[in-house]
Amino acid sequence: MAIVGLPDKAVSEARERVRSALIASGLALPARRITVNLAPADVPKEGSHYDLPIALGLMAAIGAIPPDALAGFTVLGELGLDGSIAPVAGVLPAAIGANSRDEGLICPAACGTEAAWASPDIQIIAAKSLIQIANHFKGTQLLSRPQPKVHEREETLLDLRDIKGQESAKRALEIAAAGGHHLLMIGSPGAGKSMLAARLPSILPPLSPSELLEVSMIASVAGEIRDGALTARRPFRAPHHSASMAALTGGGMRAKPGEISLAHQGVLFLDELPEFDPRVLDSLRQPLENGEVAVSRANHRVTALYAGGGDEPVPLRPCL
Numbered sequence: 141m142a143i144v145g146l147p148d149k150a151v152s153e154a155r156e157r158v159r160s161a162l163i164a165s166g167l168a169l170p171a172r173r174i175t176v177n178l179a180p181a182d183v184p185k186e187g188s189h190y191d192l193p194i195a196l197g198l199m200a201a202i203g204a205i206p207p208d209a210l211a212g213f214t215v216l217g218e219l220g221l222d223g224s225i226a227p228v229a230g231v232l233p234a235a236i237g238a239n240s241r242d243e244g245l246i247c248p249a250a251c252g253t254e255a256a257w258a259s260p261d262i263q264i265i266a267a268k269s270l271i272q273i274a275n276h277f278k279g280t281q282l283l284s285r286p287q288p289k290v291h292e293r294e295e296t297l298l299d300l301r302d303i304k305g306q307e308s309a310k311r312a313l314e315i316a317a318a319g320g321h322h323l324l325m326i327g328s329p330g331a332g333k334s335m336l337a338a339r340l341p342s343i344l345p346p347l348s349p350s351e352l353l354e355v356s357m358i359a360s361v362a363g364e365i366r367d368g369a370l371t372a373r374r375p376f377r378a379p380h381h382s383a384s385m386a387a388l389t390g391g392g393m394r395a396k397p398g399e400i401s402l403a404h405q406g407v408l409f410l411d412e413l414p415e416f417d418p419r420v421l422d423s424l425r426q427p428l429e430n431g432e433v434a435v436s437r438a439n440h441r442v443t444a445l446y447a448g449g450g451d452e453p454v455p456l457r458p459c460l
């Protein structure tokens with residue numbers, strides 16, 4: 141089996157996972173050459189989420205599922221060697237994209253509740269294994285549509301009432317929380333600056349439904365959604381002062397969102413501000429001014445949201 145279309149290491153290794161998963165699911169591959177073509181051929185492909193579409197494409201080709209079953213579906217998921225389907229990042233934006241194209245979504249079972257947020261109408265098949273998907277299409281065992289889920293029991297937050305006195309600092313914190321203002325705390329060591337900042341999340345207003353989707357899309361791309369459930373709590377990001385430019389503004393191998401994007405609609409807290417690398421702090425200046433982060437790499441150009449930028453939220457637009 142060969143995979144063509146600029147696959148990275150994780151995508152080329154899909155070959156081994158797909159082969160093992162199909163054999164473990166009781167499906168023998170035909171004894172001839174198989175070529176998997178990832179189109180468009182000139183766009184580099186990366187990540188393990190191509191496993192499931194490759195496997196389902198093969199299953200349709202060998203007649204394990206009806207040939208037209210996959211029409212109108214967007215598919216993503218990683219395969220285990222035993223034919224199980226493992227969760228991947230980015231299911232929520234994929235579901236929203238599929239919905240806008242009037243398509244359904246086939247995704248890992250663990251991500252179904254996350255995908256269900258895209259729309260109440262979108263058809264979602266969230267399966268634990270290849271066999272479940274085959275049975276679903278044959279009609280022998282139908283999978284029910286997952287329901288959107290929020291975290292019910294959030295961990296308790298530190299409370300503002302722990303702080304003794306400091307009335308003016310607390311007032312400043314409240315005004316910043318209510319109005320979404322920037323806040324710079326200066327004071328002698330042990331005055332309670334870190335303590336005050338750590339209690340800010342407890343007085344932030346909950347996210348509105350549209351904000352929740354926006355924030356969750358970024359968290360989903362970064363693979364930070366826990367148990368497929370979203371949270372109405374505003375993000376509070378406190379990167380360490382040794383953080384690199386890529387960690388703060390986004391980038392790295394896969395042009396992932398940085399702390400500044402993950403703090404969208406919430407708080408980016410830089411404790412020990414003067415300890416940050418001046419170049420890293422400087423890289424925050426341009427996003428602060430125009431409310432957008434632009435990360436350019438050899439084969440990526442990604443424009444992303446910045447926490448609290450402009451009046452109009454800018455949608456996350458990965459453009460290759």
Ligand SMILES: Nc1ncnc2c1ncn2[C@@H]1O[C@H](COP(=O)(O)OP(=O)(O)OP(=O)(O)O)[C@@H](O)[C@H]1O
Pocket residue numbers: 302303304305306327328329330331332333334335336
């Ligand atoms: N107003 C306060 N009420 C209750 N405890 C306080 C108060 N101010 C300081 N403390 C205590 O002092 C400890 C140290 O405070 P904190 O670490 O927030 O200081 P800081 O201003 O961040 O200092 P540094 O500049 O060294 O980082 C807190 O963990 C808390 O136990």
Ligand SMILES: [Mg+2]
Pocket residue numbers: 333334335411412
């Ligand atoms: Mg401190």
